[in-house]
Amino acid sequence: MTDRHAVLQSLVEGVRGGRLTRREFFSACARLGIGLVAASSVLRTLGGGTASAAALQGPLNILVWDDHFDEPELKDFLATTGVKINTSLFDENADAYAKTKLVGGRQIDVVSGDALWGPRYHQSGLVDPLDLSQFASAKELFPVFREISFWKVGNRSIMFPWSWAPIIPYYDPRYVTPFDSYEALFDPKYRRRIVMEKTPVDIMAQMGLVTGAKKPYEMTPAEIKAAKEALIRLKPNILTFVEQSNQFVQYFVNGTAWIIANAHTGLDYRVKQAGGPLVKPVYPKEGYVGFLDGEMVVKNAAHRNAAMAWLDHKNQAKYVVLNFQKQLRALANEKAMKMLQQDPKYADLVHATGYDQPDVALRMILKGPPPGEGLKMYIDAFNEAIAR
Structure with missing residues (x-):
């Protein structure tokens, strides 16, 4: 005792x-x-x-x-x-x-x-x-x-x-040209250099912002399809999906990732504390989700x-x-x-x-469950995209 x-x-x-x-x-x-x-x-x-x-x-x-x-x-x-x-x-x-x-x-x-x-x-x-x-x-x-x-x-x-924070991209300026749009993530020069946290619903919402969805957590079937196609287009540039956001730091420190596509604010300071490079945040002009x-x-x-x-x-x-x-x-x-x-x-x-x-x-555009059958549609679309 x-x-x-x-x-x-x-x-x-x-x-x-x-x-x-x-x-x-x-x-x-x-x-x-x-x-x-x-x-x-x-x-x-x-x-x-x-x-x-x-x-x-x-x-x-x-x-x-x-x-x-x-x-x-x-x-x-x-x-x-x-x-x-x-x-x-x-x-x-x-x-x-x-x-x-x-x-x-x-x-x-x-x-x-x-x-x-x-x-x-x-x-x-x-x-x-x-x-x-x-x-x-x-x-x-x-x-x-x-x-x-x-x-x-x-x-x-x-x-x-x-807690709360925006979910935004970060990049290593030693290898990445400054950008202000999600479209930069699709550049072929970043092949297998992007790391993301494996959050299927939120990634689909992020792809919805890429494709112009006004309500990324309430997308129509057509908007979900467009977001899925965007994720398929992004897939060659994705090195891996991590299970927890705390794992992001190691990828910047060891240089295997040039871009983290969905991190919360403060990642730049955590990377610096771990002896890594001075990475930069991006607040995309299309908008961003937050938690x-x-x-x-x-x-x-x-x-x-x-x-x-x-x-x-x-x-x-x-x-x-x-x-x-x-x-x-x-x-x-x-x-x-x-x-x-x-x-x-x-x-x-x-x-x-x-x-x-x-x-x-x-x-912020707050994280939430898509209504009705939308939750299943988001997850199915994500799984189909990464299985391609």
């Missing part, structure tokens, strides 16, 4: 024995870095005859992107609550949605998702909206992220907001209390700061942004990544 776990047990026993008031209990938990939801979850079990922090049953199973958590944060949660977290990674929203629909809360407690996927999860009865006012860390969010209209269900939110993402609690989650406690834990400013320092993209936590602005090493990066401009997040 960890020291922090033992201290939490002692605090619970203090309340049960009348030696501590509830206010004193919550104050002590706050000093230990234990969020309001985690502390409340423990107290709710007092009438059940247990006096231990085992009130938070685990393990906690999360289906998540690899840039939504950090090892120090997971270790601290284990030390504080005694709950181990099992992480399963995914790359495409459609895959996470399908898996959650298949196994539900029996195997998944928390799932990550992009902006307009949240309503799809809720409409399918897969997740429970959250009362953000119950989370101490939610008070640290930018106000705009506490009131996302398309996540609202009454006074609750489908997601706990996490605004977060976490959802799966309906009938087997470890719901632990899920709620982890969300409050991981969204604390101190952990958000660590995540920014590693990932270098904008997040939803305003308190963390202000802390970073006080650090000379990161102050300029806060502005360069748009972290201090949260309103931009809602002006």
Whole structure:
């Protein structure tokens, strides 16, 4: 048993024995870095005859992107609550949605998702909206992220907001001529020099922008066909598809990629930190998609209390700061942004990544599921194109 776990047990026993008031209990938990939801979850079990922090049953199973958590944060949660977290990674929203629909809360407690996927999860009865006012860390969010209209269900939110960024190309100027249009990606001189993250729906939307679709996530069958043909035309220039965006850095560092076609902002700084070249971002004139993402609690989650406690834990400013320092993209936590602005090493990066401009997040073409049969049509078109 960890020291922090033992201290939490002692605090619970203090309340049960009348030696501590509830206010004193919550104050002590706050000093230990234990969020309001985690502390409340423990107290709710007092009438059940247990006096231990085992009130938070685990393990906690999360289906998540690899840039939504950090090892120090997971270790601290284990030390504080005694709950181990099992992480399963995914790359495409459609895959996470399908898996959650298949196994539900029996195997998944928390799932990550992009902006307009949240309503799809809720409409399918897969997740429970959250009362953000119950989370101490939610008070640290930018106000705009506490009131996302398309996540609202009454006074609750489908997601706990996490991060956002435009998805744009980056290029190595040692080999690539500066450009401002997606059309440059099709130049034969970049044969097998482009790397992309394998996100079929979003790549099809990107190809829709190439071919002039006005609503890239709501394309007609004819527009999907045109986007598919564009991807077929691009295929000779694609070196590989990666499963997670963190893998992009190595391709620029080792020189095998000259262009990353769908990276979020901050890649240039991450490549530089890794000793790679000074790569350049492109904001294509055709427009660009972006993500605004977060976490959802799966309906009938087997470890719901632990899920709620982890969300409050991981969204604390101190952990958000660590995540920014590693990932270098904008997040939803305003308190963390202000802390970073006080650090000379990161102050300029806060502005360069748009972290201090949260309103931009809602002006992007946000990721979402195509309506009706569109989701299957997008994925089928992508698979057919890369199989050619």
